[in-house]
Amino acid sequence: MNNVINNLINSLAGEFKKYELDEKIQFSLSKIGGYDLQINNLVKHNKSDYFHELQENVIKTINSSNIFLPVVKNDIGFLNLNLNHIYLMKNITNTQSDFENKNKSKIIFDYGGPNIGKPLHVGHMRTLNIGRSLYNIHSFIGNEVVSDIHLGDWGMPIAQIITYLEKEAIEPQSLDSSQLEIIYPKSSEEYRQNKDFKTRAQEINKLLNNNDQQLLKTWESIKELSVNSLKENFAILNHSFDYWLGESDVNNLIPKMIDELLKNEKIVYDDGALISEEDTDPKILITKSDGSYLYITTDLATILFRQKNIGYDKTFYIVDNRQSLHFEQLFSSIKFFEFNNLEHEHISYGTLNDRDGNPYKTRDGGTKPLSELFEETYKYIKEINNALDDSIISQLTNSVLTYSDLITNRKTDYKFDLEKFTNVNGKTGIYAQYSQVRAKKLLDNIENNNNELNNLTLNDVDKKLLSKLYLFSYFIEQSALLNEPHHLANYLYEISNLFNQFYESEKILEIDNSDRLSSKIYITNLFLTTSQNVMWCLGMTPVKKM
RNA sequence: GCUCUCGUAGCUCAAAUGGAUAGAGCAACAGACUUCUAAUCUGUAGGUUAUAGGUUCGAGUCCUAUCGAGAGCGCCA
Structure with missing residues (x-):
């Protein structure tokens, strides 16, 4: 919540304590027409003898704060509240300065996770959108944020590509990124079909883990090619990362980590493989029987790396929910191995399915590249308005791809539907952009839009919009608390529609x-600020015109 | 087989911590443009929240069972 409401909550903190109750006043959105907020957590005390006293004290404190119009109580115990627009006008700006974070955390956002040698495909869209949005939201409310792309630059997929190059006698230095992208599906196909190829790939994987110099050179040139191509793509899609670390960066920490774990009897050999001694079902496999590393091996080493080199209070892993078992194992291993007691959370999201509800395969050929989806959307928007600059169409395209993805709760599976992505009506990025452009143009047309405002003179529509604008902090808090951007995405629709x-x-x-004119201008300005900040939190870039 | 997630309007989805009369968008139907940008706005219709029990002042939300859907289940990541 913003400072204004937080101060009120703090001044109410003692009310429950007087009756030895460990509780805080909580504001919820009103479900009754005609009110902005409600307080529900007095109701459960309505049979107690201190109820009336408690209720009266709460009402008295709220009324003296001026944030709300006089509180309306009901017999059961609900309190109904309407915002005092005149007071809030002087105290709320809907900018970052409204949020003061006394308990700020340093949070690492681990998302994106593309594999080198593979182009971005539609399956990467959710982690990118959700990750960027949560990063921005937490930054907005004052947390220290760090993003790490956690590149898939190690392990079997890379070994497969190198094996393929070796087999076909292709010089790695001669490749360009589009050729590399074709090689990946071919090599993974070979890996499945051809036993000799599989054996060689496993060999190469192990050699890489042991720092074979020749192979490392090959690997390096593949990685460079791939990272450059990724960066080009991200420039178009408006993504950036603070750290471009990958699985390879922690490879050298693993032998020591394993030695220590063996020494402390946290892991034991089992058919040549190492498994955790933790009592879990299934048992947690730490390395393969040939000694080579797994997903969890590098993820564990990554924890040690980040602890030492970056430092953090929390790490959020924005990864699809099919990997929940992996993260369950990872998180319990962190504790069991006594790495640290910091907070780690799997921010899971639903599978991106195709139009018929079938999941896109990530490791097969024939998946839809993200760039293709961008192009299709771009063309669609250009047809609607081909007078716009390319850069504006590009921003609108990103708005569509971002907003359509974030409007749905991240936890539910998502049907990829081109029509839905490109729809210009209803809850879409286009609609939000359009509303904002209208506001900008309106302010441009007013000669003096900075005139002094002494009194708000409001009609019903004005009040509705203004109330919603002043509730910005409620929605951003909701999104940050639950790590769910869809609350803000829906809020953006609501303020756009009211505007x-x-x-x-x-x-x-x-x-x-x-x-009255001043009031209208004030509201329009506040809408513009709010809409721009919400867009920023979602990862959208406002356009100047459309 | 075991574990996890889910089931809300024709479709896609909201409803944090249990709270008052379950809300939006799309599609459908009816209306509003010599416009401060109609890529807009207004209105109508649409529900036994999968089913059956239970917990309590109160359940879409918690518990149990059943039915249905999806995902995962030591040598891929």
């Missing part, structure tokens, strides 16, 4: 009463 009602209800340029 459009506000805009259409009256010709603002024709208002001659100066108080």
